[in-house]
Amino acid sequence: GPLNNSDFNRVAGVFISSSSIVIRQLDLSEAVFTTMPNSLFYIASNYGTCYLTEIVFPEGLTAIPSSCFYNCRYLSSVNIPSTVIRIGSSAFYGCSSLPATLTINVSGPLEIESGVYSNGVALTAISITAGGDVTLGNSNKPFTSDKLTSFELHTPGKLIICNELFTSAAGTLLTATLDARGEGSTLGTQTFRNCSNLTSVTLPAGLTDIGYRAFYQCTSLESLTIPSTVTSIGQEAFYQCTLLESPTFPSSLTSIGQQAFYQCTSFGSLDLSQTQLTTIGQWAFRECSAITSLSLPDGITSIGNNAFRDCSLLTALDLSGATITEIPTSMCEGCIALSSLLLPATVTSIGSWAFYNCKALTTLDLSQMSFTAIPLKMCYGCELLSTLHLPTNCTSIGEGAFYQCKALTTFDIPSTVTAIDKQAFYQCSSLQAIAIPEDVTEMGTEIFGGCTALTTASVQANITTLPSSTFSGCTTLATVTLNDHITELGNNCFLGCWALAGITLPSNLTTIGSSAFNQCYSLSQILLPASLTSIGSSAFRSCSSLTVLEVPEGITQIPNAMLQYCTHLQSLYLPSTITEIGEYALQLNYHPQYTVTLDELIDVHVAATTPPTVGAQYGGSFS
Numbered sequence: 222g223p224l225n226n227s228d229f230n231r232v233a234g235v236f237i238s239s240s241s242i243v244i245r246q247l248d249l250s251e252a253v254f255t256t257m258p259n260s261l262f263y264i265a266s267n268y269g270t271c272y273l274t275e276i277v278f279p280e281g282l283t284a285i286p287s288s289c290f291y292n293c294r295y296l297s298s299v300n301i302p303s304t305v306i307r308i309g310s311s312a313f314y315g316c317s318s319l320p321a322t323l324t325i326n327v328s329g330p331l332e333i334e335s336g337v338y339s340n341g342v343a344l345t346a347i348s349i350t351a352g353g354d355v356t357l358g359n360s361n362k363p364f365t366s367d368k369l370t371s372f373e374l375h376t377p378g379k380l381i382i383c384n385e386l387f388t389s390a391a392g393t394l395l396t397a398t399l400d401a402r403g404e405g406s407t408l409g410t411q412t413f414r415n416c417s418n419l420t421s422v423t424l425p426a427g428l429t430d431i432g433y434r435a436f437y438q439c440t441s442l443e444s445l446t447i448p449s450t451v452t453s454i455g456q457e458a459f460y461q462c463t464l465l466e467s468p469t470f471p472s473s474l475t476s477i478g479q480q481a482f483y484q485c486t487s488f489g490s491l492d493l494s495q496t497q498l499t500t501i502g503q504w505a506f507r508e509c510s511a512i513t514s515l516s517l518p519d520g521i522t523s524i525g526n527n528a529f530r531d532c533s534l535l536t537a538l539d540l541s542g543a544t545i546t547e548i549p550t551s552m553c554e555g556c557i558a559l560s561s562l563l564l565p566a567t568v569t570s571i572g573s574w575a576f577y578n579c580k581a582l583t584t585l586d587l588s589q590m591s592f593t594a595i596p597l598k599m600c601y602g603c604e605l606l607s608t609l610h611l612p613t614n615c616t617s618i619g620e621g622a623f624y625q626c627k628a629l630t631t632f633d634i635p636s637t638v639t640a641i642d643k644q645a646f647y648q649c650s651s652l653q654a655i656a657i658p659e660d661v662t663e664m665g666t667e668i669f670g671g672c673t674a675l676t677t678a679s680v681q682a683n684i685t686t687l688p689s690s691t692f693s694g695c696t697t698l699a700t701v702t703l704n705d706h707i708t709e710l711g712n713n714c715f716l717g718c719w720a721l722a723g724i725t726l727p728s729n730l731t732t733i734g735s736s737a738f739n740q741c742y743s744l745s746q747i748l749l750p751a752s753l754t755s756i757g758s759s760a761f762r763s764c765s766s767l768t769v770l771e772v773p774e775g776i777t778q779i780p781n782a783m784l785q786y787c788t789h790l791q792s793l794y795l796p797s798t799i800t801e802i803g804e805y806a807l808q809l810n811y812h813p814q815y816t817v818t819l820d821e822l823i824d825v826h827v828a829a830t831t832p833p834t835v836g837a838q839y840g841g842s843f844s
Contacts, residue, residue, distance in 0.1 A: 246276075255281055287309030323346070331376075399423055421442075593616040620644060670694050723747065724747060741764050762782050
């Protein structure tokens with residue numbers, strides 16, 4: 222017959238005692254009721270122990286209420302009637318004697334709330350079949366077994382899953398079937414996070430979003446069918462799914478979140494061309510090191526930083542149909558096999574390191590774009606880049622922008638450029654000629670350092686100082702033209718320019734920096750202008766072809782090692798203003814035991830009336 226709340230409380234009391242009770246089974250199959258009170262058999266430590274082992278519910282029951290069998294640790298058998306639509310939170314909490322296999326088969330919708338099977342309920346397999354919508358968990362997950370190996374759910378309705386549903390089974394879960402065929406299914410965040418043994422998953426047919434860390438570090442997952450209704454793949458959704466092979470992306474897909482496929486190292490060919498993709502998040506495909514081809518749709522509006530970074534086997538990337546305005550920082554950094562790159566004319570800015578170390582890239586055409594700044598290390602290490610066209614309105618070239626672009630033979634700096642930062646063309650070892658236009662007002666150091674094929678350079682920039690190491694290591698540089706505005710040659714400006722035989726210095730030059738012409742082995746003559754007031758140490762060191770040098774009036778010091786190892790120097794003219802000759806300044810011979818004396822020079826003219834002080838190595842002064 223029918224039972225009310227008072228009846229239930231009396232029934233429960235029979236099974237709760239501080240001593241052993243012989244009644245352990247309860248058959249309610251003939252009773253008539255649809256609901257029960259919450260916490261009916263709730264056992265707290267001060268209430269004693271519930272010895273109930275088996276209970277049979279009648280058909281017609283719609284809910285198993287919250288905490289109903291809380292801590293009933295002897296309960297080993299309970300049926301879930303087909304009429305049940307709700308199992309309340311913590312209903313079977315601590316029921317550690319329940320079977321390892323849970324089977325639920327209901328005719329309608331079903332909600333299983335938080336903590337229903339937790340705290341010692343060691344489920345290994347769960348099978349749920351419902352006739353309507355299913356909700357698993359609300360504020361927390363409904364089961365917490367760390368021994369669960371399989372999960373199976375079937376419903377014609379939709380499926381709503383709470384956050385972190387399977388994280389307790391991260392080390393044991395092998396298979397999961399989420400067969401929900403209704404529209405509007407959702408997965409909570411981190412659904413399968415760290416399920417490292419998961420090999421097979423079926424997702425709900427009506428799923429629209431694969432959320433945050435849904436399959437994070439599912440390192441055994443090899444294949445997955447993405448439902449045709451999915452529109453977004455969230456942040457870190459497949460992070461480090463290292464065995465996952467290239468999935469088929471549905472046409473409904475519009476966005477891929479940041480790090481969504483980070484280190485998915487088994488991807489081969491990815492085809493997104495039939496999707497409606499507009500957004501690719503930062504690091505989305507970073508270190509997908511096995512991707513060989515990537516097909517993208519037209520209409521992409523946003524790509525995040527590092528999106529394709531270190532996709533080391535990717536050979537081609539076509540973004541010509543995109544409407545992006547920015548090429549993000551490090552977008553293709555480390556794509557060492559990328560040989561073909563097509564970019565849209567809509568681009569108005571490029572981030573630093575965008576094509577860093579794209580060693581196979583041969584052509585980069587930016588001429589149809591409208592932006593002014595070539596960023597930091599944009600093409601650093603693009604060793605095969607031989608064809609380069611910059612925007613016509615470009616005004617600045619950033620630090621290391623074309624560092625080690627070893628195949629670049631010619632390059633015309635646009636007349637609109639006003640600033641070139643340090644090492645912009647450092648070690649472009651095939652670059653043969655360069656002309657710096659007159660509108661350039663800022664130059665960094667080592668801009669053309671190590672350009673070993675450079676033979677001709679024209680500096681018409683509107684600058685007063687040629688920065689340090691501008692042409693250092695340009696071993697074949699033979700012809701240099703300098704703007705008369707230049708008043709200072711920085712340290713190491715022409716260091717190691719072995720082929721430089723002569724140079725006309727600016728008429729207003731006042732300063733030659735340290736080692737400015739050091740190791741210019743072919744330099745046989747150089748006229749120092751009358752405006753010169755300072756010469757740095759080692760300025761002409763190892764200029765072994767130099768035969769004549771006249772130091773102009775106003776110079777007071779021949780600095781340390783200025784003419785050291787100038788083995789063919791025959792005539793030296795020193796001004797009346799000279800007061801000091803530094804150590805090793807006139808050590809012309811390489812022999813370590815050899816000490817030069819001034820009279821070994823064929824022709825020495827000293828206009829000073831007071832003999833200059835000579836460095837200690839030379840032992841005294843002129844006589």
